[in-house]
Amino acid sequence: MSVKLLILDDEKDFVESLAERLSLRDFKVKTAFNGEDALKIMEENEFDVIILDVQMPGMDGIEALKRIKETNQLAHVLMLTGHATVQTAIDGMKQGAYDYLMKPIETKELINKLMEAYSLVEEQKERIRKAEIDNIMKNKGW
Amino acid sequence: MTIDKNKLEFVGKLTASVSHEIKNVFASIKELSGLMEDLIEFSDESSFSHKDKIISANEKINKQVQRGNEIVKNFNSFAHMFNDNKTDVNLNNLLDVIVNISKRFASNKNIQLELKSTSEDFKFETEPLTLMQIVFHSMNLFIEKLNANEKITITLDKIEENYRICIHSSYILDNSEEEFIANTNGNIHVTDPNISIKYLDNNRVEIDLNKN
Numbered sequence: 001m002s003v004k005l006l007i008l009d010d011e012k013d014f015v016e017s018l019a020e021r022l023s024l025r026d027f028k029v030k031t032a033f034n035g036e037d038a039l040k041i042m043e044e045n046e047f048d049v050i051i052l053d054v055q056m057p058g059m060d061g062i063e064a065l066k067r068i069k070e071t072n073q074l075a076h077v078l079m080l081t082g083h084a085t086v087q088t089a090i091d092g093m094k095q096g097a098y099d100y101l102m103k104p105i106e107t108k109e110l111i112n113k114l115m116e117a118y119s120l121v122e123e124q125k126e127r128i129r130k131a132e133i134d135n136i137m138k139n140k141g142w
Numbered sequence: 143m144t145i146d147k148n149k150l151e152f153v154g155k156l157t158a159s160v161s162h163e164i165k166n167v168f169a170s171i172k173e174l175s176g177l178m179e180d181l182i183e184f185s186d187e188s189s190f191s192h193k194d195k196i197i198s199a200n201e202k203i204n205k206q207v208q209r210g211n212e213i214v215k216n217f218n219s220f221a222h223m224f225n226d227n228k229t230d231v232n233l234n235n236l237l238d239v240i241v242n243i244s245k246r247f248a249s250n251k252n253i254q255l256e257l258k259s260t261s262e263d264f265k266f267e268t269e270p271l272t273l274m275q276i277v278f279h280s281m282n283l284f285i286e287k288l289n290a291n292e293k294i295t296i297t298l299d300k301i302e303e304n305y306r307i308c309i310h311s312s313y314i315l316d317n318s319e320e321e322f323i324a325n326t327n328g329n330i331h332v333t334d335p336n337i338s339i340k341y342l343d344n345n346r347v348e349i350d351l352n353k354n
Binding site: 011017082103 | 162165166168169170171172173174176177180181184207211218
């Protein structure tokens with residue numbers, strides 16, 4: 001099953017080329033160039049991992065992270081940062097982001113982190129499925 | 143000449159912002175070049191003429207991105223030290239930044255700058271910009287006088303509770319200590335009483351950073 005991924009960054013060329021590269025590797029990728037559009041896309045799609053730039057005009061990375069966490073999706077968030085904004089990424093991790101990556105990205109490192117995040121999301125989904133089954137069985141007295 | 147604190151912070155803030163933007167440019171170039179690499183790799187072998195030349199040009203683009211990225215990283219760290227307030231300075235980082243930024247001045251004269259860094263993080267409370275100026279001024283003294291193929295070594299050591307930065311040249315200069323100190327005091331306004339500078343044996347500057 002392919003990883004469902006959302007890339008949110010205002011750098012259009014960067015987002016489009018990264019999206020294409022990850023699609024070539026069988027990731028199912030959607031893109032957004034600002035926080036508002038990302039939230040709209042999230043209303044209609046479920047994601048496993050979200051790549052989020054910490055510094056964007058309008059809704060910044062931390063605000064976008066908060067709003068993403070409010071959507072009840074299980075997706076893990078990877079924050080993208082420059083040398084000057086590592087502290088913001090650390091703040092983001094304190095608020096629930098899974099990890100961060102420095103720009104320019106090393107492809108191998110990105111894919112490793114995406115797969116790590118994906119397997120954690122899958123484990124969590126499995127635990128939820130198991131809990132739901134246990135709950136149904138309990139309610140039916142089985 | 144002293145620069146107004148607010149102006150210094152203003153320049154630092156703008157410089158940091160510009161270097162952040164440049165980093166975004168490099169990130170985009172790197173992804174576009176990565177995409178070209180992928181398209182070649184994932185394509186039918188016969189569909190590309192000049193495939194090797196394209197791959198080789200792409201590798202060169204990547205190398206330049208890496209180079210540019212290192213320069214911007216140092217420049218960004220440098221911009222964040224644009225204040226003359228006392229702060230807890232990571233001495234390893236400070237030396238790394240100032241030595242890397244100064245390499246161009248040295249390489250123009252075919253002089254090698256070598257920083258012998260330590261794995262341990264040494265921190266000292268001082269004005270980062272002033273300390274950078276002292277290190278630069280000391281390196282520059284040697285850079286200006288040395289002949290090609292000479293070497294300047296920069297070391298950082300912990301001596302009991304204090305630290306010592308040593309700038310050591312492979313060539314003996316003819317300046318006296320009085321000349322060096324007078325020149326330093328004329329160029330840099332060292333207000334931190336915990337910093338003392340010595341010029342020894344006409345080939346070594348020791349900057350002592352005393353905690354008390």
